[in-house]
Amino acid sequence: xxxxxxxxxxxxxxxxxxxxxxxxxxxxxxxxxxxxxxxxxxxxxxxxxxxxxxxxxxxxxxxxxxxxxxxxxxxxxxxxxxxxxxxxxxxxxxxxxxxxxxxxxxxxxxxxxxxxxxxxxxxxxxxxxxxxxxxxxxxxxxxxxxxxxxxxxxxxxxxxxx
Numbered sequence: 001x002x003x004x005x006x007x008x009x010x011x012x013x014x015x016x017x018x019x020x021x022x023x024x025x026x027x028x029x030x031x032x033x034x035x036x037x038x039x040x041x042x043x044x045x046x047x048x049x050x051x052x053x054x055x056x057x058x059x060x061x062x063x064x065x066x067x068x069x070x071x072x073x074x075x076x077x078x079x080x081x082x083x084x085x086x087x088x089x090x091x092x093x094x095x096x097x098x099x100x101x102x103x104x105x106x107x108x109x110x111x112x113x114x115x116x117x118x119x120x121x122x123x124x125x126x127x128x129x130x131x132x133x134x135x136x137x138x139x140x141x142x143x144x145x146x147x148x149x150x151x152x153x154x155x156x157x158x159x160x161x162x
Contacts, residue, residue: 041137073101
């Protein structure tokens with residue numbers, strides 16, 4: 001029968017237990033690091049949205065971009081939510097838009113909802129051309145986001161094992 005001998009097993013077990021006790025903290029930190037990478041890309045892409053300040057369009061003609069006030073509203077309202085625990089012990093954050101911009105109307109007495117404006121330009125509408133700024137930013141930074149999360153976890157584990 002084979003025999004295995006380990007030295008320092010108690011120390012190794014203590015490190016694993018410590019890692020387990022702090023895993024939620026480390027995972028949350030990693031999720032935020034990944035979200036920051038994507039959020040920075042989205043902030044940059046907001047500045048690249050075409051500006052179309054024309055007041056009226058001809059019948060059937062689509063807007064090619066947003067008004068300056070709408071872009072300013074998107075820039076000011078963009079952010080990262082607090083950490084949320086989902087089903088099956090998942091931890092996540094949301095990046096997106098809140099509040100209202102300064103364009104008020106009979107329908108939008110508080111101003112247009114920024115989330116609606118972002119969705120309209122990102123997906124396009126019958127009166128606005130599609131400019132997929134959110135989709136492009138998130139897609140282009142997927143691997144950078146994963147790397148940031150991986151690096152954050154590796155740093156946390158390395159600090160623990162010191």
